[in-house]
Amino acid sequence: xxxxxxxxxxxxHPEYLTLQAIEAMRRAQVFFFLDKDGPGKDELIALRRTLxxxxxxxxxxRLVAAPSPTRARHPADYHQxxxxxxxxxxxxxxxxxxxxxxxxxxxxFLIWGDPCLYDGTIDALHQLAAEGVVSDFDVFPGISSxxxxxxxxxxxxxxxxxxxTLTTGRRLATVAPEEVTNSVVVLDGLSGFQRFKHTDLEIYxxxxxxxxxxxxxxxxxxxxxxxxxxxxxxxxxxxGWLMDVYLLRKP
Ligand SMILES: C[S@@+](CC[C@H](N)C(=O)[O-])C[C@H]1O[C@@H](n2cnc3c(N)ncnc32)[C@H](O)[C@@H]1O
Numbered sequence: 001x002x003x004x005x006x007x008x009x010x011x012x013h014p015e016y017l018t019l020q021a022i023e024a025m026r027r028a029q030v031f032f033f034l035d036k037d038g039p040g041k042d043e044l045i046a047l048r049r050t051l052x053x054x055x056x057x058x059x060x061x062r063l064v065a066a067p068s069p070t071r072a073r074h075p076a077d078y079h080q081x082x083x084x085x086x087x088x089x090x091x092x093x094x095x096x097x098x099x100x101x102x103x104x105x106x107x108x109f110l111i112w113g114d115p116c117l118y119d120g121t122i123d124a125l126h127q128l129a130a131e132g133v134v135s136d137f138d139v140f141p142g143i144s145s146x147x148x149x150x151x152x153x154x155x156x157x158x159x160x161x162x163x164x165t166l167t168t169g170r171r172l173a174t175v176a177p178e179e180v181t182n183s184v185v186v187l188d189g190l191s192g193f194q195r196f197k198h199t200d201l202e203i204y205x206x207x208x209x210x211x212x213x214x215x216x217x218x219x220x221x222x223x224x225x226x227x228x229x230x231x232x233x234x235x236x237x238x239x240g241w242l243m244d245v246y247l248l249r250k251p
Contacts, residue, residue, distance in 0.1 A: 008142020012210025028108035039240030
């Protein structure tokens with residue numbers, strides 16, 4: 001038996017870790033780190049290490065790291081490239097488990113935010129379970145960036161009898177302004193909100209939520225869009241990387 005725990009660690013604040021996540025971390029013999037090379041990698045690994053040290057002060061675990069496969073940023077065929085990258089990631093994860101987890105042990109992957117949102121590790125584990133590489137796996141939910149955004153702006157994501165849409169910067173690029181009621185946008189590297197700045201939409205924006213670098217801006221998009229873009233550019237220069245999420249809302 002080789003078991004895996006996919007543990008949501010929350011989207012930035014060490015105290016976002018749930019009691020269930022801490023208990024799951026205490027049952028693991030091996031922690032696997034699979035991080036993309038590039039700016040921000042060291043900070044994200046350091047946060048995970050701090051969480052492990054706090055949750056499992058007794059030690060006795062092993063840490064195993066491997067570079068995450070990389071994805072072409074502007075491929076000719078986006079879906080084909082994502083499929084290729086996901087399969088390479090499955091093979092990397094499978095290889096780590098085969099080589100570094102003994103029969104009878106439990107391994108853990110600490111997933112940023114919640115494992116169920118914009119993270120391919122659950123799919124990878126379904127495939128590895130079907131192939132017999134792992135015997136079983138469990139998923140422990142974490143506080144997602146959407147929840148952190150809503151909490152920090154003191155905002156319910158839904159209003160009475162309205163839908164909430166969760167989307168990405170890439171998908172937002174094809175949405176008409178009149179289709180937006182409450183749209184939460186992740187993975188937007190291109191300030192996609194700028195396209196709506198001449199509408200009456202409001203924005204609730206947050207970067208590095210839960211961390212000491214956290215920035216919050218909210219208001220009418222027509223007033224805030226350029227200021228947010230300036231802050232994004234400033235922070236990318238200062239830190240070398242940026243994570244942001246926002247809600248676009250019809251007033
Ligand atoms: C690959 S997705 C993973 C989402 C994650 N599983 C979650 O539950 O939030 C990464 C995106 O989540 C958002 N994100 C994650 N953590 C964030 C944070 N602390 N502050 C702002 N945005 C964050 C950003 O939009 C980022 O591009």
